[in-house]
Amino acid sequence: MxxxxxxxxxxxxxxxxxxxxxxxxxxxxxxxxxxxxxxxxxxxxxxxxxxxxxxxxxxxxxxxxxxxxxxxxxxxxxxxxxxxxxxxxxxxxxxxxxxxxxxxxxxxxxxxxxxxxxxxxxxxxxxxxxxxxxxxxxxxxxxxxxxxxxxxxxxxxxxxxxxxxxxxxxxxxxxxxxxxxMESWSQFKARNGREGLVMKQPDGRRPYGRNPYQGYDSSSRPFLYNGEMPPHGISPVARVVRVGDKAWPVARVRKAGGVSEAGVRISWEAGQASALDTGEIARGKDVGTIRVRDAQGRDVVHDVMFAFAFHAFWPDGQWMIAP
Incomplete structure (x- = not known):
């Protein structure tokens, strides 16, 4: 921080x-x-x-x-x-x-x-x-x-x-x-061709494209957080895929090339920059894109959040750290 x-x-x-x-x-x-x-x-x-x-x-x-x-x-x-x-x-x-x-x-x-x-x-x-x-x-x-x-x-x-x-x-x-x-702009555009819609720049005086939280996703401790840290030795700002009350470490999904568990298929694809790394968003490290689908291929509600936040709001949640 x-x-x-x-x-x-x-x-x-x-x-x-x-x-x-x-x-x-x-x-x-x-x-x-x-x-x-x-x-x-x-x-x-x-x-x-x-x-x-x-x-x-x-x-x-x-x-x-x-x-x-x-x-x-x-x-x-x-x-x-x-x-x-x-x-x-x-x-x-x-x-x-x-x-x-x-x-x-x-x-x-x-x-x-x-x-x-x-x-x-x-x-x-x-x-x-x-x-x-x-x-x-x-x-x-x-x-x-x-x-x-x-x-x-x-x-x-x-x-x-x-x-x-x-x-x-x-x-x-x-x-x-x-x-x-969340996905990269190129992934969105490749899938939608010319027909996808993108939000126009708001009428606000902000340095759009800049990250005001430079270095946050490699910090050792979250800002204004005094709760318990995640178990299993997981970094508090490691990304996890939350589906309901379950959390899969993104590192595990990435290493495995995707996982199919608990009724969902979670995929990972390279190409998306972290918005919370360098001062310029586009220069952020590649954190990849997560998609979560059910057995019928339909998109499933999920969130790719920091591990500390999952533990804070789902203290009894299940950590999917191994097959």
């Missing part, structure tokens, strides 16, 4: 833990019902540095066909969302690393495409709930180093990695996760 470049993350590095009394948050969060929560201690929630909406979510993004894109480098990571009857959409991590949430809709289905850089967690949610369609923003708070989102309709707080409300009126509610995956 000592090599992070001094953009907005400089403020994050010196941020003190958030005050642990909800009364101190009321001015910033007048609509949040702090009497409702399912976390054990307010001390679990800390300030990440930026205030509410200091990392601005993107609403109603624009897209154009992949044939018109000439900015992305071939190995740059994108988060791909594919829905039946619709063109696949690529959400470049060069944008998500600065905005973390994109509120979009595909084929009439409202979705939230999310990326937490500190956990390397990229998850897509259906924004429809029994409480109505929600729109999400970045709270500026962290819990177990993972982004705490909030919905603008009730100002409830949500844990990004698990898609569950942890504070406010909607405490206990859960978002449906949708299949999506």
């Amino acid at each position: 000592h090599r992070l470049i001094p953009l907005f993350v400089a403020a994050v590095l010196v941020a003190a833990p958030a005050l642990s009394e909800p009364a101190n948050w009321k001015r910033e969060w007048p609509g949040t019902d702090f009497s409702r929560t399912n976390i054990e201690s307010w001390g679990e929630i800390q300030s990440g540095g930026p205030p509410r909406d200091g990392i601005p979510a993107v609403d109603a993004p624009e897209f154009y066909k992949s044939s018109a894109e000439n900015t992305l480098k071939p190995n740059e990571p994108v988060l791909t969302v594919a829905m039946d009857g619709q063109s696949e959409r690529a959400y470049p991590i060069r944008y998500l690393i600065w905005h973390e949430i994109v509120n979009d809709a595909i084929g009439g289905i409202p979705i939230a495409v999310t990326f937490c850089p500190l956990c390397n967690s990229g998850v897509t949610f259906d924004r429809r709930t029994k409480h109505g369609v929600l729109t999400f923003g970045v709270s500026g708070k962290l819990r177990k180093s993972d982004m705490v989102m909030f919905d603008r309709e009730t100002e409830s707080w949500w844990q990004q990695a698990v898609g569950k409300a942890i504070v406010g009126d909607l405490t206990g509610a859960e978002l449906k996760m949708l299949p999506s995956w």
Whole structure:
């Protein structure tokens, strides 16, 4: 963490833990019902540095066909969302690393495409709930180093990695996760030809293409995380493939050339740069692309996250470290 470049993350590095009394948050969060929560201690929630909406979510993004894109480098990571009857959409991590949430809709289905850089967690949610369609923003708070989102309709707080409300009126509610995956821009473009859609650069003053977390995925300890480290001697920032409550180390999948276990087939293909390595995303080390499919070849909901985050949110989860 000592090599992070001094953009907005400089403020994050010196941020003190958030005050642990909800009364101190009321001015910033007048609509949040702090009497409702399912976390054990307010001390679990800390300030990440930026205030509410200091990392601005993107609403109603624009897209154009992949044939018109000439900015992305071939190995740059994108988060791909594919829905039946619709063109696949690529959400470049060069944008998500600065905005973390994109509120979009595909084929009439409202979705939230999310990326937490500190956990390397990229998850897509259906924004429809029994409480109505929600729109999400970045709270500026962290819990177990993972982004705490909030919905603008009730100002409830949500844990990004698990898609569950942890504070406010909607405490206990859960978002449906949708299949999506990270891959390189060249992999997306090769599969979709000229017909794939790619998100346009947001209208924000950010150095898109730069990584504000330089060296993070080779750090020895996650930022603002005081929980247990992963078992089995696994590095806290080693990537693992989470499917439900099971985690496969990416190193194992890569070495084996893919694995078929627990009803899923996990493949690995070279060519995708880490977004959290060097200062320029396109120069990041090759971490490869993971795809997870079921026996019928259908994409399965999964996340390629850091090992510490899996252990933090699935402490009783199963580590798939050997055949």
